[in-house]
Amino acid sequence: MSxxxxxxxxxxxxxxxxxKLKGIxxxxxxxxxLSLAIAGGRYLLDQNSSSPIQIVVLNAELLPQLKTxxxxxxxxxxxxxxEAELRDAVGRREIDGLLILRGLDSADLIVSKSPLWExxxxxxxxAERRRLKLEALxxxxxxxxxxxxxxxxxxxxHELSRGPSSxxxxxxxxxxxxxxxxxxxxxxxxxxxxxxxxxxxxVTEQIISAVTPQQWIDGKILGVSAYAALGTAVIVLSALPFxxxxxxxxxxxxxxxxxxSPLNITLLVVVTLGGFLFWNTxxxxxxxxxxxxxxxxxxxxxxxxxxxxxxxxxIALKAPDSLLTRTLGxxxxxxxxxxxxxIVLTEVSIWEIGLSLVLLLVATWFMRLLAGRIFRIGxxxxxxxxxxxxLLRWMKEE
Amino acid sequence: MNNDVLNVQSIVKQFQRQKxxxxxxxxxxxxxxxxxxxxxxxxxxxTIRMLLGIIKPDSGSITFNLAHSDGAPPPGAKLGYLPExxxxxxxxxxxKTLTYMGVLRGLSRKEAASRARQWLDxxxxxxxxxxxxETLSRGxxxxxxxxxxxxxxxxxxxxxxxxxxxxxxNQDSFIEIIGEMRKQGTTILLCAHQMGLVERIAERVLxxxxxxxxxxGTMAQIRESSSTSNKIIVTVARDTDITGLxxxxxxxxxxxRGNGEYAFHIKRGNxxxxxxxxxxxxxxxxxxxxxxxxxxxxxxxxxRRSGDEISGEGTQ
Numbered sequence: 001m002s003x004x005x006x007x008x009x010x011x012x013x014x015x016x017x018x019x020k021l022k023g024i025x026x027x028x029x030x031x032x033x034l035s036l037a038i039a040g041g042r043y044l045l046d047q048n049s050s051s052p053i054q055i056v057v058l059n060a061e062l063l064p065q066l067k068t069x070x071x072x073x074x075x076x077x078x079x080x081x082x083e084a085e086l087r088d089a090v091g092r093r094e095i096d097g098l099l100i101l102r103g104l105d106s107a108d109l110i111v112s113k114s115p116l117w118e119x120x121x122x123x124x125x126x127a128e129r130r131r132l133k134l135e136a137l138x139x140x141x142x143x144x145x146x147x148x149x150x151x152x153x154x155x156x157x158h159e160l161s162r163g164p165s166s167x168x169x170x171x172x173x174x175x176x177x178x179x180x181x182x183x184x185x186x187x188x189x190x191x192x193x194x195x196x197x198x199x200x201x202x203v204t205e206q207i208i209s210a211v212t213p214q215q216w217i218d219g220k221i222l223g224v225s226a227y228a229a230l231g232t233a234v235i236v237l238s239a240l241p242f243x244x245x246x247x248x249x250x251x252x253x254x255x256x257x258x259x260x261s262p263l264n265i266t267l268l269v270v271v272t273l274g275g276f277l278f279w280n281t282x283x284x285x286x287x288x289x290x291x292x293x294x295x296x297x298x299x300x301x302x303x304x305x306x307x308x309x310x311x312x313x314x315i316a317l318k319a320p321d322s323l324l325t326r327t328l329g330x331x332x333x334x335x336x337x338x339x340x341x342x343i344v345l346t347e348v349s350i351w352e353i354g355l356s357l358v359l360l361l362v363a364t365w366f367m368r369l370l371a372g373r374i375f376r377i378g379x380x381x382x383x384x385x386x387x388x389x390x391l392l393r394w395m396k397e398e
Numbered sequence: 399m400n401n402d403v404l405n406v407q408s409i410v411k412q413f414q415r416q417k418x419x420x421x422x423x424x425x426x427x428x429x430x431x432x433x434x435x436x437x438x439x440x441x442x443x444x445t446i447r448m449l450l451g452i453i454k455p456d457s458g459s460i461t462f463n464l465a466h467s468d469g470a471p472p473p474g475a476k477l478g479y480l481p482e483x484x485x486x487x488x489x490x491x492x493x494k495t496l497t498y499m500g501v502l503r504g505l506s507r508k509e510a511a512s513r514a515r516q517w518l519d520x521x522x523x524x525x526x527x528x529x530x531x532e533t534l535s536r537g538x539x540x541x542x543x544x545x546x547x548x549x550x551x552x553x554x555x556x557x558x559x560x561x562x563x564x565x566x567x568n569q570d571s572f573i574e575i576i577g578e579m580r581k582q583g584t585t586i587l588l589c590a591h592q593m594g595l596v597e598r599i600a601e602r603v604l605x606x607x608x609x610x611x612x613x614x615g616t617m618a619q620i621r622e623s624s625s626t627s628n629k630i631i632v633t634v635a636r637d638t639d640i641t642g643l644x645x646x647x648x649x650x651x652x653x654x655r656g657n658g659e660y661a662f663h664i665k666r667g668n669x670x671x672x673x674x675x676x677x678x679x680x681x682x683x684x685x686x687x688x689x690x691x692x693x694x695x696x697x698x699x700x701x702r703r704s705g706d707e708i709s710g711e712g713t714q
Contacts, residue, residue, distance in 0.1 A: 009501050202485035206547065209450045210474030210502040
């Protein structure tokens, strides 16, 4: 059997060990149910909030032209009822409120529960009061508008042709990083269970007499990376029903224009896959040095190399065009997080993405060879975990 | 074609300050069952790992003479390996694991699945094909493990403790299976601690202790070279006085086994017939027979002797 067929068989095995169709279907089902629940909740809220607020005004002649347009408030007259009768009507919730005007500057509001519409009512009263006051001062509406006009600031961007990042773009970039990190952590869990589990089950020695350590670790890297990629794709795709239902049932969600570009989507996918491969080579090599993840103190150290990834993503979110971000975008340890953020938030030249990808793939290749060397010896070490000195010696060994 | 499938010349492997294998030389002939024996820590596992190319010897050479081989450790397809320290995926159906193992050994997926079913049928597990391994008894798990090592009909198979965890009936059936594999052309290198079973199945033996060769050859040669004496088992009536026999110049040692049964160890170089005649003339015998020196006894005696020799070397 050829080298690559063996690697593919191992990766197929690793992938199928983790792949659970039921889990994917549940994820999609939950997304649809959740979206429908949110849409339904919004519909109910809209229904509830569209019913009119009926307020009876006593002494209405003090503010004669109350304008309620744009609000749910409906002003009614007492229709011959006394204040006591109207108070009882409020108590019985026949009307939402009784407003007793005491002059231009004060009024009493009688309600049976806390009024969410009090702000609207205050604006209506204030507007009418302002109109009466201006009328008394003989100021016209046009004169008032002129006095109240704000200073207009015209912003233009000199450095790049592209505009600044919108909130939607920043949210999208943040979500991309989140899904990327979820994929990396998912890989971490799979590699740990896969490699240390095989050591604990004592499967290792039999398999290693059939395939080379390099074939085995290559298969694991590919299989788990493919699974992590699928997991990420499922998360992204499961958001689609949500977006679709939100578009159908309401104002919809803002989607950054750059995320609808096929080129950008392709680049994002390629960079993300490259990132998964790189991190899985690292995680596989690391897992081979651990005997039992439940008792090993080394698992804490495992998270340290992930710190630059998160830090790089945060720096890129804050300043996507800074020199530091551009540099981090080239380093394999940070580029899988930085480049996607930059693609969403700013203009990234194709040479930068290309160079970043080449460096990432070269680093992955060398990391894979190192992982193979560590794996070759580490996988047969039961009980004792190798020291850093031993690891460095193994890496140098042919 | 050379009749040796495997030729090992003076291999040495040292871990830190300890020599796990020290100048070991042996050959395995085509189509035979060859037993590699030794107490715990003798260097058997290290030797096997070197044979399989999992680790490299510090010095010496290992040459395979398999079909279309270049002498290097054979590829997975030609090799079967049942490690002593073994296990399989517990949460995966048996057929899936066996198919995967077969594929890694060069079979197509279809062929591997088909052979796995045949083997499961042969060992009486055809109704457990789709069960997870963890649901099987320990003995049945051992059977599955065995199948995973030989499913692809290798030219050369290393079986390390294949009988552990099996009841006597299954041990017998595995001896038959190993015999069948041999008939079909598989050369087998066997490690086991059940000396009685090894004696039944192996043609040649290499006994190791502390990394070195202690005994090597056919079973007959081993018996011949062993310093272990012949035993004559005598059963006499109760209260029979055996002082005369006990003090015979032919006797090295006497074991009392109960119910009037005694085992007389005859000094090396003396024919047992002399003692038989003496016994018949001095005591009222109920039964008398010669007990062939067992591999178990040879093993224990040889390991003790070699341990003393090595200790002696160390103190000189």
